[in-house]
Amino acid sequence: MNQRNVLIIGGAGYIGSVLIEQLLNEGYGVRVLDRLMYENGDSISAYIGRPSFEFVYGDFGNQETLERSLNGITDVVLLAAMVGDPICKKYPELTQAVNVDYPKNLFKTMKGKGISNFVFTSTCSNYGLRKDDSLANETSELNPQSLYAETKIEFEKFILSEAANADFAPTILRISTAFGISRRMRFDLTVSEFTREVASGKDLLVYDQDTWRPYCNVADISKAIRTVLEAPKEKVHGEVFNVGSDENNFTKRMIVDAIVKHIPDANVAYNEGGVDPRNYRVSFDKVKTQLGFVADHSVESAIEELVGAIQNQLFADVEGRKNFHGNYQVSDFKG
Numbered sequence: 001m002n003q004r005n006v007l008i009i010g011g012a013g014y015i016g017s018v019l020i021e022q023l024l025n026e027g028y029g030v031r032v033l034d035r036l037m038y039e040n041g042d043s044i045s046a047y048i049g050r051p052s053f054e055f056v057y058g059d060f061g062n063q064e065t066l067e068r069s070l071n072g073i074t075d076v077v078l079l080a081a082m083v084g085d086p087i088c089k090k091y092p093e094l095t096q097a098v099n100v101d102y103p104k105n106l107f108k109t110m111k112g113k114g115i116s117n118f119v120f121t122s123t124c125s126n127y128g129l130r131k132d133d134s135l136a137n138e139t140s141e142l143n144p145q146s147l148y149a150e151t152k153i154e155f156e157k158f159i160l161s162e163a164a165n166a167d168f169a170p171t172i173l174r175i176s177t178a179f180g181i182s183r184r185m186r187f188d189l190t191v192s193e194f195t196r197e198v199a200s201g202k203d204l205l206v207y208d209q210d211t212w213r214p215y216c217n218v219a220d221i222s223k224a225i226r227t228v229l230e231a232p233k234e235k236v237h238g239e240v241f242n243v244g245s246d247e248n249n250f251t252k253r254m255i256v257d258a259i260v261k262h263i264p265d266a267n268v269a270y271n272e273g274g275v276d277p278r279n280y281r282v283s284f285d286k287v288k289t290q291l292g293f294v295a296d297h298s299v300e301s302a303i304e305e306l307v308g309a310i311q312n313q314l315f316a317d318v319e320g321r322k323n324f325h326g327n328y329q330v331s332d333f334k335g
């Protein structure tokens, strides 16, 4: 029996709803604190009533809620954020609060509470626009192209400056763009978005088709978080790790090619003059050599799964529940 109780802040989202399952299966106690920003409660409803699972509806910017949620907790995973360039651009003040101010306050509040590990989920988007084709590693220059990445970098810097004084082990994971099936599917992320468009018989217009980015399955992201929780503290305290795999560095054109294998009559057009300047390939050597983490899932296998699921009508309600399936609009907090 695992004696650790993990607080997942933002656990009802795309990654969190997969992480919960993995942690419960490994015998962890799990408490989720989430304000259900996208009316996304369905993503955790299957866990209600499971032993060792608790849900707190609330905002981690509220001090009383935060203190209550930390009671009896041994480890904290921070997933809650304004996630993605479009939603951050739409709500800049909320983004500064949720991505920087609340996390800094959380970091201070965790001190002296017997917390063992703190995992912060940052993003490979921090590398932004690379000057050449070389792989970015954890010491490479950061070149953010959005408010989203800027705020992630701001809290990373705070963690790194405070790590030596922390009585818990803080770890920064720079995660690749996620794909794969989750209880809260996000169809606003490249692999799933392109696959759904094509598998639904729509025309797909792809901008900047030869730009590179790394991708990682939500199951592997969850595995990486577990790997950090289970690693010797000296290997993760104050450390930054890229999370993903070299084989899942893809251009958009490579993603389309993988989809078209399953849907040969797809109608795809390309346009080089896009508005997303990001272009980065990433090295995942450190997480492999220091923590022994390797990803199990490829972009190709997830595309095959998703095409099958869409063709079998598993995601027939995406347009009807748009906000559940993507980060478009922040709903009011009802607490």
Ligand SMILES: NC(=O)c1ccc[n+]([C@@H]2O[C@H](COP(=O)([O-])OP(=O)(O)OC[C@H]3O[C@@H](n4cnc5c(N)ncnc54)[C@H](O)[C@@H]3O)[C@@H](O)[C@H]2O)c1
Residues within 6 Å of the ligand: 009, 010, 011, 012, 013, 014, 015, 016, 033, 034, 035, 036, 037, 038, 040, 058, 059, 060, 061, 078, 079, 080, 081, 082, 083, 084, 098, 102, 121, 122, 123, 124, 174, 175, 176, 177, 178, 179, 184, 186, 189, 327
């Ligand atoms: N999805 C990706 O491609 C990706 C890639 C790299 C890094 N990440 C990071 O991983 C984390 C999780 O991403 P995701 O895709 O699961 O996001 P998501 O948007 O699906 O989930 C975020 C969750 O946080 C909750 N939340 C937001 N603000 C909150 C607040 N103030 N109090 C309580 N709950 C709050 C939301 O309700 C939501 O359930 C984020 O920090 C993100 O930056 C994600």
